[in-house]
Amino acid sequence: MKSFYEAIGILNKNKKEKEQISILLEIPFEMLEYYNNNHILPDSGVLNRIEQKIGISKFDIMLKMGIYTQKLKECLSNKSSILSLDNNIDLINNTNVExxxxxNFGKLYHGDCLDLLSTLENESFDLIFADPPFNLNKLYPSNINDNLKKSEYLEWCEKWLDECIRTLKIGGSLFIWNLPKWNTYLSLYLNERLTFRHWISVDIKYSLPIKGRLYPSHYSLLYYVKGEKPKTFKPDRLPMEVCGKCFNEIKDYGGYKNKMNPLGISLTDVWYDIPPVRHPKYKARKDANELSVKLLDRIIEMSTDVGDTIFDPFGGAGTTYITAEIKQRKWIGIEIGPLDDIINRFKNIQTDRNLILKYRNNYNHLFSPTVEKKRIENHLWTCKK
Ligand SMILES: C[S@@+](CC[C@H](N)C(=O)[O-])C[C@H]1O[C@@H](n2cnc3c(N)ncnc32)[C@H](O)[C@@H]1O
Known part of the structure; x- marks a missing residue:
């Protein structure tokens, strides 16, 4: 297996040559070093520039670095010679998006996310969040096929992931929400293209107990960043959990509670406090796998600043878009099925705004003002004494 520099025919030792390549390809020198030192395959925008300016095809680079896609594996096993590999296998039809x-902050398109992505510039987004269909044979209003063969589903995921990676800015964050089963595969794919940050387990029961198996109790939220480190990383701190009746703390803090940070408890990679969206009052779309604004608020707060740009390729009920709008981030969205639920949601934006405000009131202090007052009344310790 060759390193990135070997794959494009330059010597690691020759700093001058590397600097010239960085200028020719319009890639920061540190990113070239990052690809080489971490054995990372550059995104398709960079690979296309290498092909145009140095004349080495992306397939050559993948083969030399030993990094494959489902499609490439399939081609290799079906064709007698790699010389016959079709360079156009990833071409996308970009006509049907409107x-x-x-x-004020966003644009919502109707159509297939792959069609839209193929029209978008390299390095456009600070954050991409994706919650794709889980291939569970679910009936969607758009009638998409949610019962693909495993290899077809993964090949489709790789296509939109490649485009997400290309359109992510350096330092931008990518979050993928899926069942643990699928995220094990997507994670392998992403490890060769981005920097792994976290596998976040979000504790929500998502089906009934199944005989002979453990009761599935978490969704997987993959968190990756393009390049060495995130541009923005500001995780919220959470309040101390207290009993709803007596306001005493629920966990034992081993005698150290007086030393706890008054700004709250550090966010971990296991999230227990994200509610499922079941109540019709809060559901923007009937029969949909709609996520809580609490989840999107946390992700957006952690990985972006006001004015940044967010993309979500799978609109659903528009949870990402409404949260981005409320938090004054620019957003681009697309949904292949009907858009009425998303558009209607914006007419009632105050409902989601109130929910987000309610959640945010609890963050970044150990006790919310209400809990603090109750604890003082009950002669319990607060940060103030
Ligand atoms: C799991 S839902 C997303 C729910 C969303 N995160 C929310 O909280 O409301 C997935 C959505 O992706 C849409 N979808 C599926 N394939 C698509 C494609 N190729 N392009 C755009 N949207 C697609 C489906 O119609 C469905 O509404």
Missing amino acids: LAFKT
């Missing part, structure tokens, strides 16, 4: 709705 801009359907605009807000």
Whole structure:
């Protein structure tokens, strides 16, 4: 297996040559070093520039570095010679996307996310969040096929992931929400293309107990960053858990509670406090796998700043878009099925705004003002004494 520099025919030792390549390819020198030192395959935008300017095809680079896609593996096993590999296998038809709705911060398109992605510039987004269909044979209003063969589902995921990686800015964050089963595969794919940050387990029961198996109790939220480190990383701190009746703390802090940070408890990679969206009052779409604004608020707060740009390729009920709008981030969205639920949600934006405000009131202090007052009344310790 060759390193990135070997794959494009330059010597690691020759700093001058590397600097010239960095200028020719319009890639920061540190990113070239990052690809080489971490054995990372550059995104398809960079690979295309290498092909145009140095004349080495992306397939050559993948083969030399020993990094494959489902499609490439399939081609290799079906063809007698790699010389016959079709360079156009990833070509996307970009005709059927229309801009359907605009807000102060965002644009919502109707159509297939792959069609839209193929029209977007390299390095456009600070954050991409994706919650794709889980291939569980679910009936979607758009009638998409949610019962693909495993290899077809993974090949489809690799296509939109490649485009997400290409359109992510350096330092930008990518979050993928899926069942643990699928995220084990997607994670392998992403490890060769981005920097792994976390596998976050979000504790939500998502089906009934199954005989002979453990009761599935978490979704997987993959968190990756493009390049060495994130541009923005500001995780919220959470309140101390207290009993709803007596306001005493639920966990034992081993005699150290007086030393706890008054700004709250550090966020871990296991999230127990994200509610499922079941109540019709809060559900923007009937029969949909709609996520809580609490989840998107946390992700957006952690990985972006006001004014940054967010993309979500799978609109659903528009949870990412409404949260981005409320938090004053620019956003681009797309949904292949009907858009009415998303558009109607923006007419009632105050409902989601109130929910987000309610959640945010609890963050970044050990006790919310209400809990603090109750603890003082009950002669319990607070940060103030
Ligand atoms: C699991 S839902 C997303 C729910 C969303 N995160 C929310 O909280 O409301 C997935 C959505 O992706 C849409 N979808 C599936 N394939 C698509 C594609 N190729 N392009 C755009 N949208 C697609 C489906 O119609 C479905 O509404």
